[in-house]
Amino acid sequence: MKRLIIFVLLLSILNPVLSQRRVQRDTQPIRPQTSGEIAGGLGLSWFDGKPYYLLNISPELAFGKFGIGFDVNLRIGVNDGKIRSEDWNEFYDFLRAIRYVRYGLKGDPFYARIGALDYARLGHGTIIYYYKNNASYDDRKVGLEFDVDFGKFGFESVTSDLRRVGVFGVRGYVRPLKLTPAGEIPVIGNLELGATYATDFDKDALARYDSIQRKIVRDGKKPDIIGFDIGLPIIRTKIFGWDLYFDYVKFLNYGSGIAYGTIFDFKGLGILNINAKIERRNFGDQFLPSYFNYFYEIERFNLRDTVNATSKLIALQNAKKTAGTYGELIFTILGQLQVVGSYQQLDATPESGTLHFDLKIPQVLPTIVIDAGYDKVNIKDLRDAFKLDERSLLYAQVGYKPVKYIIVSMFYQWTFKPVRTDNGTKYEVQKRVEPRVSFVFPFGTK
Incomplete structure (x- = not known):
């Protein structure tokens, strides 16, 4: 007991003012330093070998905490002079031209974003982490993130598609000691308890393989997930942060698992910021961590032929008891260059590697712009990690600024296009190549 008291006293010296709010690491793209930019350009697009003239x-x-992004693309066939029909064949396509509207940023007391979800997550990410609702350019959705932190309690939520609902998750949390005078105690006073519910209302989330009928059917048990978590900020200063956490997650119709780890934050006076996360995972049978992730929209159900398909639910049903380690590292230099990398590996499953990588260099070099992201699942070894195939997502843009407001660049994307059939959706690899001449005109300052 004496040692515990001394430990708490030392921490109180290191941490005189603990934040009243939940601390969240910012793994979203680098925050813009201006209040906006007007961008556009001319170029060429190739979709599966077919060329299009591009006007973007x-x-x-x-404006203050409000933000809005557009992505309007007119593609006219080089050979037939027709606008690409897949871009504007329904009213929903016009709505999706507004890429997103947001208020605040993830981790703020009030945060809302509607449209494209790029890095959606709940809590420590054991259920929903790095979820993207727009893995395919031709299957873009309008989703919603909505978080409110009242200090003593709050909630965060994710909805993937406001038209068809799809993935839905909500996490409520409370800081119980903040409801009492004990909330002023350093360290312990910031103890946070959370509870999460997540599911997928899409009918393809029920897909499974019927061994008797020898075909895919959609009568599987829904992947309803509940989770309970404990978080404790140990140190919270302007320069250094250290958090501990523990998560318990249960698929109501399947297995359960736990994850526990630590998060470190270092803010080096705007010169170098480092965020690190190391997590140990222990899972029972029929359990998958971060079930709703950046690959989920492709993994949910992908029809290969009339009796052959891949399904996230099938992978869940076949998952065996195991343990593994997850690590994440984020570097931000001078508030500009940002490198995000994460990797998971299960102990007893060689083909279980999961990689996420982001590189953003918007202004470090005055005339060079680089923006790239790469995701891959079911990695066998290092050689397999960077092989582009049906387990990969990739985008990359490299540009040169001959003058201040003009960028000459090449954009490449390896993604998937949905092909609708009577039996379901088949996702095929889609290669998107666009040489661009763009203008970017920033204005105003924060």
Whole structure:
């Protein structure tokens, strides 16, 4: 007991003012330093070998905490002179031209974003982490993130598609000691308890393989997930942060698992910021961590032929008891260059590697712009990690600024296009190549 008291006293010296709010690491793209930019350009697009002339208008505007982004693309066939029909064949396509509208940023006391979800997550990410609702360019959705932190309690939520609902998750949390005078005690006073519920209302989330009928049917048990978590900020200063956490997760119709780890934050006076996360995972049979992730929209159900398909639910049903380690590292230099990398590996499953990588260099070099992201699942070894195939997602843009407001660039994307059939959706690899000449005109300052 004496040692515990001394430990708490030492921490109180290191941490004189603990934040009243939940601390969340910012793994979203680097925050813009201006209040907006008007961007657009001319170029060429290739979709599966077919060329299109491209006219792009993509302004991003910010007014205080409000932000809005557009992505309007007119593609005219080089051979037939017709606008690409897949881009504008229903009313929903016009709505999706507004890429997102947001208020605040993830981790703020009030945060809302509607449209494209790029890095959606709940809590420590054991259920929903790095979820993207727009894994395919031709299957873009309008989703919603909505978080409110009242200090003593709050909630965060994710909805993947406001038209068809799809993935839905909500996490409520409370800081119980903040409801009492004990909330002023350093360290312990910031103890946070959370509870999460997540599911997928899409009918393809029920897909499974019927061995008797020898075909895919959609009568599986829904992947309803509940979770309980404990978080404790040990140190919270302007320069250094250290958190501990423990998560318990249960698929109501399947297995359960636990994850526990630590998060470190270092803020080096705007010169170098480092965020690190190391997590140990222990799972029972029929359990998968971060079930709703950046690959989920492709993994949910992908029809290969009339009796053959891949399904996230099938993978869940076949998952065996195991343990593994997850690590994540984020570098931000001078508030500009940002590198995000994460990797998971299960102990007893060689083909279980999961990689996420982001590189953003918007202004470090005055004339060079680089933006790239790469995701891959079911990695066998290091050689397999960077092989592009049906387990990969990739985008990369490299540009040169001959003058201040013009960028000459090449954009490449390896993604998937949905092909609708009577039996379901088949996702095929889609290669998107676009040489661009763009103008970018920033205005205002924060």
